[in-house]
Amino acid sequence: MVAQTTYSLRHACLSGWLAAGVPPTRVAQWAGHTVQMLLTIYAQCIDGDEEICRARIAAALSADSA
Numbered sequence: 098m099v100a101q102t103t104y105s106l107r108h109a110c111l112s113g114w115l116a117a118g119v120p121p122t123r124v125a126q127w128a129g130h131t132v133q134m135l136l137t138i139y140a141q142c143i144d145g146d147e148e149i150c151r152a153r154i155a156a157a158l159s160a161d162s163a
């Protein structure tokens with residue numbers, strides 16, 4: 098059995114998008130949620146991206162300096 102309910106498939110999909118780095122604002126829009134509701138349910142899926150975020154900040158700061 099792949100999933101017990103349709104909700105299980107939805108939950109897996111949204112969790113996967115967040116874990117893949119899709120911005121929460123976009124996932125919330127696609128899911129029909131507010132960002133607040135999305136993060137209340139799925140915040141644990143957004144983990145382990147600290148290094149990516151720091152690299153994006155560094156790149157933005159260096160681009161502003163150039």
